[in-house]
Each structure stands twice: as C-alpha cells, then as structure tokens.
Amino acid sequence: MSSFLHGYHVRANGVRLHLLRYGGQGPRLLLLPGITSPAVTWGFVAERLVRQYDVHVLDFRGRGLSFSSPGMDADLDTMATDVLDLMDVLGWSSVLLLGHSMGARVAIRAAARDPRRIDKLLLIDPPMSGPGRRAYPVPLSWYVESIRLAIKGVTAEELRPYAPAWKEEHLQLRAEWLHTCSEEAIVQAHAGFHEDDIHADLPKLRTPGLLMTAGQGGVLLPEDLAEIEVLAPDLQQCTVSAAGHMIPWDDEENFYRLLGEYLQVDFL
Template sequence: MPHPQRSVPQSALADLADIPATSRWARSGTARLHVLDYGGAGPTLLMLPGITSPAVTMDFVARELTDLVRPLVVDVRGRGLSDGGGAYRLEEYAEDTEAVVAGLGLHRPLLFGHSMGARIVAAVAARGKVATAGSVLADPPMSGPGRAAYPTRLAAFLDQLTQAERGTDADEVAASWPRWPRREQELRARWLASCERRAITATHEGFETEDFFDWWPAVAGPAALLYGADSPVVTADGVAEARALLPSAAFAAVPDAGHMIFWDNPPAALAALRAALRPMTG
C-alpha cells in the first residue's frame, strides 16, 4: 500500500500567522525553497534545521536571536513548504543553501545548523562557493563509512512519520520526546507530515555513507561546534577528533542535553549559541 503524500494541514499553516517572520522564496534549479525571514538590523544568520524539522519548528530559537542577528530559517528541500525531489545528498543540500544565499542577496551570512543542518553548514563552508562570515554547528552527526552507526534507527523516524501521516497530536509526540516544551511537541505534531519520506530515508542513508569529517577540516572562517553533554550523536571521541582536525574552532558542551539540545535544555542551548555567535558578529 503506497504511503500518503506530504501534507501541510490547515492548522499547521495557521502557525505561520503566529510567528514574527515573513515567508520568502528562492529557487535552486527547478526546486522552490521556502525561508522564514525574522528581520533585524544585525548580520544575517542563515539557519538550517535537522532531518525532520521544518523551519517553523525552530521559531523558538530564531525569535530569541533578533537582537543579535537577522535570522532566516530554511525549509530544507523535502520539508515544510519547500519542494522535494533530487538525491538528498550533502552536495545537493549545499547547492540549495548556496542558491538561497544568492537568490535572496544575502551578503556574507553567518551559517548555523542543527544535526543534518550542521552537516550542510560544514559542506557549504568547506566548498567556499559563497562568502560566509562564520559557522556554528550544533550536534552534527559524526557517523559515516567505517564509523559507528547513527544512533537513531531509520525505522524510528519512519514510525513517527507514519503517525503524522495518519494524524497525531502532542501527547503522542511526547511519548517519543517527553522533555520537549509543549509548544514544540504541538508544532511537530502538525508539521512532521510535511517531510517527504524519501528525503528522510536518503538523508539517514547519508549519515552512514557520507563522512562529516571529510568536510569539517576544510571549514573556512571562524567556526564553533556545540554539542549536548549527553548526546549519543557527538561522543567524547567525536569531540576529540573534531578538535584535532580543526583546532581553531570553538567548542561548547550544553549541559543536561542530548542530541536535541535546543529542545532538551532551551536556556542553556540558546546561551551557548549566542556566545558562539557574538564574536562573529563584530
């Protein structure tokens, strides 16, 4: 039996009216990419979320940064309101990000990404196709060929997507993510069905077949890596390898947080992000 197509329910679209951001659009090849622009007079910060996180789910992070930067959050290809299609590999995601920078006329933006988004940030910064002012990576998957597997199985992501496709609610989301703030559980319940099944599957495969450390040593400009003190994704060995390969980068552990650092411990994660960004905004 075929799976349902991506969907964005009316209740999810209503969320966009409740956030202090303007929808903007860029084109990467034939794909239209949706971006939430929060405005602000500071330097531009282009934000890239994780594997099953449409842009709106990072609203609670973006809105806390507008005194420091102008946040723009991308609906990564195959999520939210952005078109799907393509191979969903790091090079393609990087090309999409470069197209957003060019299409929206962003001048030397700062880059920030969480999880999958952090891997994309590393690829963009290493490729050097667009000028950037600095990069902050939050808990990037460090799995890859010959390394330990990504700790969350693909089946877990797809089970949650199936729940969203047939209709879920915050209580059911809380069974998987009990520590999250209630609003973030509600947003995930409404928006997860906007994620394309093939995008999740191909990206998860990339976590196993594309090595983060192929990109990380070549990240240009100021860089910072944030990670959850209890994260199963960024281990102590991973931090040590990252430090050795890019000694100029700043590192910060977010206490009492696993992989989903902003959802697990919002105040500490936001403080760490602001501290990482501040030297890059001068």
C-alpha cells in the same frame, strides 16, 4: 510580541525553497534545521536570535513548504548546493550559518566548498557518523514510524513517546508539521549519515566557528571531539552538559548562553 516578518520562496538549484524571516535587523543569519524539523519548529529559537541578527530559517527540500517530489535528490551534496545557490539568488555576500544536526552537516559541506561568504559557522550537535564509523544512534525506524503516524493525523500526546521530554508546545508543532517531511528525503538523509564522509570536509574549513555538543545526546563522544579538534582547530568547542540532541528543546537558556558567549552578544 512576535518578531516574525514573513515567509518567502526562492527558486534555487532548480527547486522552490521556502524560508521564514524574523527580525530583519543586524547581520544576516541563516538557520538550517535538522532531518525532520520544518522551519516553523525553530521559530522559538529565531525569536530569541533576532535580538542580534536578521534571521532566516530554511525549509530543506522535502520538508515544510519547500519543494517535495518522489524521486528527487535530497542528499548532502544537493542540500549544500541548495544553500549556496540560495545565497547566489538572494545576492547574499555574507552570512552566519547556524546548523543543527543534519543542518550542521549541510553547513560543513557548504562552508568547505565556499568559505568566502560564510562569516561564522555555528554547528549544533552534528552527526559525525560515516563510512567505517559507528552508526548514528537514532534508527531510521524512529523517523519513519512517526512520519507515517503524522500523515494519518496525530496528536501531540501520540507523539510524546518519541520525544518524552519535550514541552507541549513543541510536541504540538511537531504533530502539526511532521507530515510535511518526505519519507523518501528522510531515508536519503539518514543513509547519508552513514555514507557521507563529513570528516573529509573538516580540514577544508577556513571559517571560524563554534561546535556545540549535547552532553546527553550520544551523537558526539569525547573521542569524536578530540578528532575534530585536530581536523578543524578553528572550531571552538563547548558542551551543554544536561541536554540531549535537541539542545534548545532540552536546555534553552544554556544554549543561548553558550552561543552568546561565543558570538560576544547577549541573547538572555
């Protein structure tokens, strides 16, 4: 039986933001997805997290059912402001932030700017590329080509070359929802992976947290983890050794196990 409660919209930072709510019990957890992951694609994770948390999953601007318009700002600073203003509008005095990939970068920027209301920071394989650093390993063309296919109408099988290890159900959801991802927003976010210095935010973090990395993802390397340990010593590190960048898609049980061990709760 699904724990999904409802979707809802909030006007924050001057735009309409859409969220999905699951469970409704326990401490509040806001889940921030990655660059081309509308909120609905994280529903299978939200269904598990509700065993302990009141889970809200955000559609970032330019994705899913949130505001999208040509010429809009969709950079890291803007998305971090969306999150903080969203919390203001909803009157949230505290929250756990769980961010994956781009969403983890947004979580870092938001927590660096306003640590008071963020109880814990759960970072899942954030890109640590930036000015003067090696490039993010997934080229922009990978995203743009698949979005253009989805706009025309695409099947799960036609998307399989872009994510060959994914289960059929996840490919089907991506085929259904990828067209809602604004190419312009994705171009801005991907450029930000290389232009925004997320490392400058790390020493500003005052929130305890977890940094979970993918052993097979190529997004974070051992030298990155060593640098992060110095810059943000309050981030406990762990690795899902057999998973690629989309950790819950590749090794769902170890994702829940390691997350649960850090939070001292049981998701299994």
